[in-house]
Amino acid sequence: MKKIINDPDRFVDEFIEGILLAHPDKLKAPGDDNRILVRADAPVAGRVGIVTGGGSGHLPLFKGYVGTGLCSGVAIGNVFSSPSSEQVFEATKAVNGGAGVLYLYGNYGGDVLNFDLAADMAELEDIETKTVLGTDDVASQPKERKSDRRGVAGIFFAYKCAGAAAERGDSLDEVAAIAQAAVDNTGTMGIGLSPTILPAAGKPTFELPDGEMEIGIGIHGEPGIHRGALESADEIADRLTGPIFEDLGLASGDRVAVLVNGLGATPLEELYVLYRRVAQIAADAGVTIEKNYVGEYATSLEMAGASISVLKLDDERLALLNAPADSPFFREV
Amino acid sequence: MKKIINDPDRFVDEFIEGILLAHPDKLKAPGDDNRILVRADAPVAGRVGIVTGGGSGHLPLFKGYVGTGLCSGVAIGNVFSSPSSEQVFEATKAVNGGAGVLYLYGNYGGDVLNFDLAADMAELEDIETKTVLGTDDVASQPKERKSDRRGVAGIFFAYKCAGAAAERGDSLDEVAAIAQAAVDNTGTMGIGLSPTILPAAGKPTFELPDGEMEIGIGIHGEPGIHRGALESADEIADRLTGPIFEDLGLASGDRVAVLVNGLGATPLEELYVLYRRVAQIAADAGVTIEKNYVGEYATSLEMAGASISVLKLDDERLALLNAPADSPFFREV
Amino acid sequence: MNAAELKAAITAAMTAVAGHADELRDLDAALGDGDLGITVSSGSKAVVEAIGKLGDEVTPADIAKACAKAFANANPSTMAALVAGALLAGSKTWADSADVDQASAADFMQAAADSIGKRGKSEVGDKTILDALVPAVSALRDAPDAAAGLSAAIAAAERGVRETRELQSKRGRASWLQERSVGLQDPGATAFLRFLQSWPAP
Amino acid sequence: MNAAELKAAITAAMTAVAGHADELRDLDAALGDGDLGITVSSGSKAVVEAIGKLGDEVTPADIAKACAKAFANANPSTMAALVAGALLAGSKTWADSADVDQASAADFMQAAADSIGKRGKSEVGDKTILDALVPAVSALRDAPDAAAGLSAAIAAAERGVRETRELQSKRGRASWLQERSVGLQDPGATAFLRFLQSWPAP
Numbered sequence A, B: 001m002k003k004i005i006n007d008p009d010r011f012v013d014e015f016i017e018g019i020l021l022a023h024p025d026k027l028k029a030p031g032d033d034n035r036i037l038v039r040a041d042a043p044v045a046g047r048v049g050i051v052t053g054g055g056s057g058h059l060p061l062f063k064g065y066v067g068t069g070l071c072s073g074v075a076i077g078n079v080f081s082s083p084s085s086e087q088v089f090e091a092t093k094a095v096n097g098g099a100g101v102l103y104l105y106g107n108y109g110g111d112v113l114n115f116d117l118a119a120d121m122a123e124l125e126d127i128e129t130k131t132v133l134g135t136d137d138v139a140s141q142p143k144e145r146k147s148d149r150r151g152v153a154g155i156f157f158a159y160k161c162a163g164a165a166a167e168r169g170d171s172l173d174e175v176a177a178i179a180q181a182a183v184d185n186t187g188t189m190g191i192g193l194s195p196t197i198l199p200a201a202g203k204p205t206f207e208l209p210d211g212e213m214e215i216g217i218g219i220h221g222e223p224g225i226h227r228g229a230l231e232s233a234d235e236i237a238d239r240l241t242g243p244i245f246e247d248l249g250l251a252s253g254d255r256v257a258v259l260v261n262g263l264g265a266t267p268l269e270e271l272y273v274l275y276r277r278v279a280q281i282a283a284d285a286g287v288t289i290e291k292n293y294v295g296e297y298a299t300s301l302e303m304a305g306a307s308i309s310v311l312k313l314d315d316e317r318l319a320l321l322n323a324p325a326d327s328p329f330f331r332e333v
Numbered sequence C, D: 001m002n003a004a005e006l007k008a009a010i011t012a013a014m015t016a017v018a019g020h021a022d023e024l025r026d027l028d029a030a031l032g033d034g035d036l037g038i039t040v041s042s043g044s045k046a047v048v049e050a051i052g053k054l055g056d057e058v059t060p061a062d063i064a065k066a067c068a069k070a071f072a073n074a075n076p077s078t079m080a081a082l083v084a085g086a087l088l089a090g091s092k093t094w095a096d097s098a099d100v101d102q103a104s105a106a107d108f109m110q111a112a113a114d115s116i117g118k119r120g121k122s123e124v125g126d127k128t129i130l131d132a133l134v135p136a137v138s139a140l141r142d143a144p145d146a147a148a149g150l151s152a153a154i155a156a157a158e159r160g161v162r163e164t165r166e167l168q169s170k171r172g173r174a175s176w177l178q179e180r181s182v183g184l185q186d187p188g189a190t191a192f193l194r195f196l197q198s199w200p201a202p
Ligand SMILES: Nc1ncnc2c1ncn2[C@@H]1O[C@H](COP(=O)(O)OP(=O)(O)O)[C@@H](O)[C@H]1O
Pocket: A109, A110, C028, C032, C033, C034, C035, C036, C039, C077, C078, C079, C080, C082, C116, C117, C119, C120, C121, C122, C127, C128, C129, C130, C171, C172, C173, C186, C187, C188, C189
C-alpha cells in the first residue's frame, strides 16, 4: 500500500481536520461532529440551502463544492460509504436560512435512504426539503432508465448551476428545477486503468490487470460496459464521448460545457491529451464547447483513469456556470 | 503501463495542443513552435517579462504558471528534459516588452546551459536578461551549497512573488531581487512512494519496492537522503518539515506560507492529512502559517508522493502572494 | 422468549454472522462495491455493544429499536439503512408485549419486509434481500412450532438465495451491471440467510 | 583526413556509439536521471542525418558546426549542451583549413575541453566528462602518429573513466547524491570513451 496516512480508521477525521485547519475562513463545522461542514457564513437568511454528501475518497467531491455560489453544506461518510441520516439532518439544520433546503447528491442506495430519512426528520422540524439526484453515468443504465443511473463527476455541473441560482435568491422549487435540468442534460462516461485501495481494507477494490482498461467504470470501481486491452487516448475519447453525445441527442449547432476529469493517479498532461480529442469530436459534430474544465473534480483515491462529462447548454445554464463561485477547491470569478 | 496516450513521441505536442484548445483566451503560441507558450497579451509594453521552462511531465509546472501576475512565457522540453536554447530565445523575444526579461527556472544542468545560451542570443539583440534559479530542495545539498541545490515545487513562491512584482511595474533588477529573495527564503523536501514511467521509455525511472519510501526525493525521482519502510503520515511530515524549518532558521514569531504538494498519484485527502500535521508542528514552534496551498502544484507524472515547501514571509512577500494572478491553472483574486 | 432471552439470542446470532463477513464482501464485490462485509462486521459489533448497554427493564420492542439505531450508524450503507428501517417497522408490531413467540416473530418479519419493499421501492424478484426474506416469513408462520419454523424459514431463504442467481438485479448498485448481474448470487439475500442460520435453535 | 573522410568517420563513430545507449542510460540512472541513453541515441541519429544533408563543398569546421547544432537540439540535456558548445569551440580552431591531422585534432579537443570547463564551471576531478577528455588530449598530442594517438587517447580515457569511480560528483545532477556518488562511474566520461573507441582507426 502506497499511502501517506496514520491510523486508517482515523483517515477521514484527520483529513477533515486538515481541511478545517487550512480553510477556516471558508468552511466551518457547525457542531461537535466534524463530519458535517458548512460554508463559513451559513445559514444565509432567505436563501435556499443546498446540502450534499456521500462517501469520502472523492476530493474535491463532495466537500470541495461547499462555498458561495455552490453547495451550502455537506455530510461526510467514511471512505466510499454514506453519511448517516442524523449527519445529513444536522447539515440541513445548519444551512437552513428559512427558504428550504435542496438535497443534491449522487444516486447511491445508501445515500438515498439516509437523505430520505433526514428529509423526514427535517419535515418534523418544518424545514422544507427537495431532492435532486445526480444520475449522469451513461454507462450504468440505458436512457429509458436515466433516473436509475449512478451519479459521477457530472454532478459538478448541477452544483454550479443550482448554487448560482440559490445565491441569486431563487426559490426552492426554482433551484430544484435548475438542478434537475442540469442533471437531465448531463452525461458522463469514465475509464479506469487501475483499482483503488481503501485505507481501512488495505486491498484493491477490484482486479484490473496492468495493460487493461474498463470503459464505463464508476467512481467506486463499479464495472462498466467494456473491458479490454488498453487503447490509445483518441480511441478512448471516442468510446467515452460517442455514447454521451448520443444520449444527450447533440446535433450541429448545440452548445456544451465539457469536463475532463482525472480519477486520481492520471497526470494532468493525459487529461489534456483527452481534451484535445474531445475538442476535435465536438468540432466535427458542429457542437460548440462554450466552457471547459480539465483537472481533478471527482476522484476515486488513487485510481488511474479519467471521465468525460458533457452538459448541454442554454443561455441560462451558461450564465449560471459563469456566475461567481468560491470554495477552497473551486473558484469562478 | 497505465497511460492514456497516443504515440509516446507525440505526447508532449498533443497535450500542448489540448492546452491551447482549452485556454485560447489565456495562452498563445507566438510562433510556429507550440513548445513556446506565452500569456495571451504578451508582450506587455514596459513590463519585465518572466520566462520559465524545463522538461514536461510536471503540470501545472511550468506552463501552468504563465498568466497575469505570474510568468510571461515558457519554453517546454520533452518529458523530463530541457527545452533548447533556441526555444528559450524565442520565448524571450515574444515576452520582451522593453523592460528586460527575467529567466526563472529550476537549477538543472541542461536547463542552465540552454538558458545561458539563450541569454547570449538575447544580448546580441539588445534584450537585457537576468537569471534566478529555483534551488529550494533542502535534501539535495547542505546549506553552504544552497545555490547548487535543485529546484522543486517551492519555485511556485518565486513565480508568485516575481510575477506580482513584474505586474506592478518593478524594474528587472527589482523583480530579480524579489525572485532571489523568495528562493533564498524557501525550503522544500519531498517523499516518493512509487516511480514514474516515462511515456517514451515505457519503464520506471527508478526502483522503489511497494511499502518503501524515499525521503528527500527529487521531482524526476532523484534519490533523497533516506530510504526505508513506509512510515505514518505524521512521521513523514516530521521528517520533511524538520530540516526545512532548520534550514530557514525559523523561530517563534516567524510567519510563513506553506505548500503541501502532491506528486501525482497521491490523493488530495492524504495531502490534507499531511497539512494537519504541518499545522501542528508550526503551532508548536510558534510559527504562524499566513497562507497555505494544498494540492498539485509540481508533479512527476503519476509518481505517488508529496512535498512540503515553506516560504519565510515578510510583509512584502505576503502582499505579493496575495496580489491577483490568473492562469488556467492558478488563480488568486 | 422474554427480553433477556431475546438479547442473548441476538448477541449470539450477530456474533456468529460476523464470521461470514468475508463471504459477503466477496459477493458484494462481484455485484456491487464490496462493503457489505464491513456493514455486517461493524454493524454486528455495534449491535452487540448496544445490547450490552441496555438495562433489564426493556421490552423486546426496545431491544429491536436499539439494534436499529446501532446498525444504522455503524456503516450507513444501503443494507444498514434498509435493515434499520425494517427493525423499526417490526418493533412497532410488538408494542409493549414482554414476550416474543412464533406468531409475533412472523408479524415482525412481515412488517420488516414491507418496510424494505416500501423504502427500497423493490419487490420479490428484483434480486434483493426480499427474495430470501419474504418466503422465510410464510415458512415461519405456517410451521407447526417455533423450532420447525426456524428450519422451514432457513430452507425457504436458502431456496430464495439460490434463485437470486438466475435473476437480473433491478435495484441498487447491482442493477448497473444490467444483464451481467445474471449468474451472481445476491449478497443482501445471502446476509439474511446467514443471519437466520446463526440464530440459536429454539 | 579531408572533409569527406571526416564525414565518413563521424558517421561511423556516431552509429557505433549509439549501440552503447543502454549502458549509458543505466550509468546515468544510477547517478542522475537516466536520459543520457536518449541524448546519445537521438543525438547520434540527428548528427548522422545532418551530415548526410551537407554538400560537398564544406570544410571540416562546417561539419563540426553542423554536428553541434544537430546534437544540441536532438535532446537538449546537459551533455548535449556541453558537447554542442565544445564542438563549436573546437571548430573555431580549424578555421578554413581543408584537412584535419593529429595536431589539429588535439587542438580541437583542447578547445572543446576548455569550453566544457568554462560553461560547466568544472575541472578535472569533479567527476565529469573532463576526467576522460582532458587526459585524452595530452595522450593524443604526445603520441608519435595518429594511429598511436588514438590508442593512447583511448587508454588515457579508460584510465580517467576508471578513476571517476573513486570521486565524489561535484557537478550536475550527480552532485546531489553527495557522498553516495562515490563508487559509481561517471556516465558522461564513459560516453566520451565509447565515442573514442568507436572512431575508425586511422
Ligand atoms: N432498493 C433495494 N431494495 C431492497 N434491497 C436492496 C435494494 N438495494 C439494495 N438492496 C440489497 O442490498 C444489498 C447490497 O447492500 P449494500 O452493500 O449495503 O449496498 P451499497 O453498498 O450499494 O450501499 C443487495 O445485495 C440487495 O440485497
